[in-house]
Amino acid sequence: MALDIVRIPVLSDNYVWLVHEATSGETMVVDPAVAGPVLAEAELRGWTITQIWNTHWHPDHTGGNAEIKAATGCTITGPAAEAGRIPTLDVQVKEGDAVRLGLVEAQVIDVPAHTAGHIAYHFATEHAAFVGDTLFAMGCGRLFEGTAEQMYLNMRKLEALGDDTAIYCAHEYTLSNGRFALTVESGNLPLIERVNEVTAMRERGEATVPTTIALERATNPFMRAASVEELAKRRAAKDAA
Ligand SMILES: [Zn+2]
Secondary structure, three states: OOEEEEEEEEOOOEEEEEEEEOOOOEEEEEOOOOOHHHHHHHHHHOOOEEEEEOOOOOHHHHOOHHHHHHHHOOEEEEEHHHHHHOOOOOEEEOOOOEEEEOOEEEEEEEOOOOOOOOEEEEEHHHOEEEEEOOEEOOEEOOOOOOOHHHHHHHHHHHHOOOOOOEEEEOEOOHHHHHHHHHHHOOOOHHHHHHHHHHHHHHHOOOOOOOEEHHHHHHHOOOOOOOOHHHHHHHHHHHHHO
């Protein structure tokens, strides 16, 4: 792997990802909710932040943009469709665009639904994707600005990245998602096993992400929904839970 990826837990359940490409020395932050802990982690490692990549406009993904940019002079890349809601944006991207971190390139994928212009970043050569609030361990993002049909299509796009793709999501929602997933598929053995495992991990205070596409295909009720209608029903039930 050409990238060092560091998880920074902030706020109540957010994960900010610090990504370093050693050959070039470039360091990028995915979705900085806040600035302080991110700048501190980079400094601890002797890394200088050169870029921020945003997946969507929500404040718990962009709140640290301005302060990190002021401290480092970094370039901020994010969804073209949400440029109006991310005033700190320097570079606007959409599906089909590539974004470079030193020697490594990521492809931009449009995954609207949680927000209207939500994007994900896929490092194909690294088998890694940063998906913001679209796909979680055993869950998916709420449909604030989009439809179940869009989320269903997002699940198809993300599962097509391949089983060995590591999925870096932006929240520790795993246990709550797992408990809900069990109400949907009580007889799914890999799911039962995973919920037991993540329950123990959380009791030890451990993080449960990144996940992988293989794990999600086996245990995620939204990725496993057989139709748009089924996904919509499950999302509504989770929202009400
Ligand atoms: Zn969000």
